[in-house]
Amino acid sequence: MRCETTRTILELNLPRLGEADWRDLDAVEAHLKTCPPCERWWRLRSHEDNRLAREIRAVPVPHHLASTLAARLPAADRASSRKKLIATLAAAFVLIFSGVGFWFLPVASPLDADAVARLLETAPAVDGPTSHERMEQLVESFGRLGETVRLPDSLNYLQVVSHGITELQGRKVPQILFQTEEVGIRNLVRLLILDSKKFDLSQYSVEQNTGLNRQVELIPDSENGRFFYLLSTQEMARASKY
Numbered sequence: 001m002r003c004e005t006t007r008t009i010l011e012l013n014l015p016r017l018g019e020a021d022w023r024d025l026d027a028v029e030a031h032l033k034t035c036p037p038c039e040r041w042w043r044l045r046s047h048e049d050n051r052l053a054r055e056i057r058a059v060p061v062p063h064h065l066a067s068t069l070a071a072r073l074p075a076a077d078r079a080s081s082r083k084k085l086i087a088t089l090a091a092a093f094v095l096i097f098s099g100v101g102f103w104f105l106p107v108a109s110p111l112d113a114d115a116v117a118r119l120l121e122t123a124p125a126v127d128g129p130t131s132h133e134r135m136e137q138l139v140e141s142f143g144r145l146g147e148t149v150r151l152p153d154s155l156n157y158l159q160v161v162s163h164g165i166t167e168l169q170g171r172k173v174p175q176i177l178f179q180t181e182e183v184g185i186r187n188l189v190r191l192l193i194l195d196s197k198k199f200d201l202s203q204y205s206v207e208q209n210t211g212l213n214r215q216v217e218l219i220p221d222s223e224n225g226r227f228f229y230l231l232s233t234q235e236m237a238r239a240s241k242y
Contacts, residue, residue, distance in 0.1 A: 003038050006031045010042055030144055131157045138163055142174050149174050149193050150227050152219065156180075159189075171198045185235060192230040201228055 006028050032039045129137065134157035142149045145165055151157075155178070162177040178189040194201065206218050213235045221227040 003031070003035060006035070006038055007041065010045070026141065027144060128158075131155075134158060134160065138176065145174075147172060147174050147193075150221060151176075151193070152221075152229055155191070166192075168192070169199070173198075179236075180233075187233050188236050189234075190230075190232040192232075194228040194230055196226050196228065 009028055032042060132153070135151050135153070135155075138157065138160065139149055139151060141163065142165075147165060159178045159180055160176055161179045164175060165172050166175045167173065174193040176191040176193075178191065180187045180189055201218070204218065206216050215231075215233045217229075217231040217233075219229040219231065221229075
């Protein structure tokens with residue numbers, strides 16, 4: 001991500017407004033970590049915004065301000081002027097506070113235990129990315145980490161709990177962790193993405209790496225054979241029943 005794009009996203013406060021997806025936010029965070037000028041700019045900008053917000057909140061609002069100003073107007077215009085005054089003051093405060101990243105939050109409602117129980121029992125569908133979309137997001141994430149990968153379509157990427165870069169024989173290897181459940185048994189599945197340009201896999205034997213309660217599979221890339229997927233499945237525990 002370029003410096004101009006990063007500063008535009010932060011300048012417009014898109015993260016707080018919900019106008020930037022997690023991929024943009026990850027790219028912004030990664031850029032700030034690798035670009036000292038932008039990191040210094042954002043640190044100074046955040047400091048100034050926080051200072052301004054503290055000063056604004058510290059200014060006391062005079063009592064009966066609206067009624068005092070309205071009393072000075074002719075009686076015929078008081079009603080309409082009072083409404084306009086209140087609307088103007090409200091708009092001004094919204095503009096001031098939105099400029100420094102503060103919004104009025106709705107009043108929290110009491111948590112209904114029966115509603116919670118019904119939600120947990122019915123388990124309605126939750127909006128979110130599909131498995132294929134999540135797979136594409138992971139490919140882009142590894143790309144930002146400097147690793148080109150291709151992932152198999154057959155896996156359920158909605159079960160991914162973590163991903164990142166690990167090291168094997170002095171080389172960087174992308175790794176994805178899945179948590180699966182079958183017949184009440186939870187399994188932790190580790191997926192290593194092995195690049196044939198980095199490793200010679202001709203002498204590798206899956207049988208040598210199969211241990212107690214662990215199943216190891218080596219799956220070649222069906223497209224061009226460059227990538228090999230080493231899947232290691234280990235039983236964790238039986239799932240609790242509610």
